[in-house]
Amino acid sequence: MIQIVKTLALAVGASLVLAATAQGNEEAYPSRPVRLVVGLAAGGPSDLLARTIAGGLQTRLGQTVVVENRVGAGGIVAASEVARAPADGYTIQFAAMPAVVFVPFLNEKLPYNQDKDFTPIGTLASYSLFLLAGPAMPANSVADVIKLAREKPGQLTYASGGVGTSNHLSGELLRSMAEIDIRHVPYKGNAPAYQDLLSGRVSMMFDFLSTSQQFVKAGKLRMIGTTGKQRSSFAPDVPSMDEQGLKGFDITAWFGLFVRSGTPQPVVDKLNAALRSTLEMPEIRSKLQEQGYEVTASTPQELATRIKSDVQLWGPIIRKAGIKTE
Structure with missing residues (x-):
């Protein structure tokens, strides 16, 4: 019985030491580079x-x-x-x-x-994204885009930085909610996508303000709408997709x-x-x-x-x- 008690005491003591050590390690975090x-x-x-x-x-x-x-x-x-x-x-x-x-x-x-x-x-x-119209895209609103897409099914294109990116899925949501036939053109990154958007090879693209604003300010691209539920505080003059008729559009x-x-x-x-x-x-x-x-x-x-x-x-x-x- 004495031996059992000693064994239990040692086990409890070891557990307490381990718990104290673990707690000490957590309290000391971080003790090296992250x-x-x-x-x-x-x-x-x-x-x-x-x-x-x-x-x-x-x-x-x-x-x-x-x-x-x-x-x-x-x-x-x-x-x-x-x-x-x-x-x-x-x-x-x-x-x-x-x-x-x-x-x-x-x-x-x-x-x-x-x-x-x-x-x-x-x-x-x-962050929200913005629908950007290229120089060859005769549209100034979401309604214009939908009208053009229905007049020319399969002819309007939208660029992205690759399959599965936010600009790709934004275009997919537009296609689905507006029930229009537009073609996705994926690129290996946003840089080559912008090259074709600026040259008119593709019709439009969804992208961030940080990368698109330089082209918008230069008059090379136009912001048609923002994907957020409300207008962006960074571009308050650009209406949301939701307020332009695509109710529930919120990315x-x-x-x-x-x-x-x-x-x-x-x-x-x-x-x-x-x-x-x-x-x-x-x-x-x-x-x-x-x-x-x-x-x-x-x-x-x-x-x-x-x-x-x-x-x-x-x-x-x-x-x-x-x-x-x-």
Whole structure:
């Protein structure tokens, strides 16, 4: 009996030591550099956003935050990297909404499970897209686009940076809601898509304000509508698709941070607090707004709820269109 009591005492003591050590490790987090894995090319507007946030997190966490660009397959390469990493909060995924919501529907076989392998930290910014008319497109409103499409079925085209991107799915939603026949022309990135849009080889394109405004200001492209439910504060003169007759048309995309599932909750909470605090920094808010993003802080649960809502919207649309990237 004495030996059993000693054994139990030792086991309890060991458990207490392990628990105290684990708690100490969580409280000390982070004690070394943190990786921010970005599935977007270096130098682009989204990468600039990621590096802006990394700088703020570095200040708040007191540790170096290293941005690693892992480009490929619409964000799959970056997500796979995070899914393989230890669940300790030292590897964070910076992801845009399409990589989280669209990709699981577009790819039948993923090396990870989006629902089970990632834990949300929170959102940091949101954005709407704009429908841009090229020089060869005689339209100044959504009604004009629909009229032209019905007069010339299959002849109007819209460009995108690739299958499954937000500008592709925006065009698909327009095609579906307006019940028109327009053709998708995918490119390997937005840069070559803009070349053909500006030259008149394609009719129109949905894209971000940060990349399109230079061409709009130069008079080379026209903004026909914005995809958000309300008008963008950055372009208040441009009516939404919804107010131009496509009731319910609402594409407000977002950027968020994620860690691998199983990461201790205190670490997730600390990262969320650091993110929210970062977004309150005047210099950070100013940089995001200059890039055309609405600052959008959230809790982990709010991001999880938003993902669920987006999945319910886009799942049926993608399935009905039969879009696949494989």
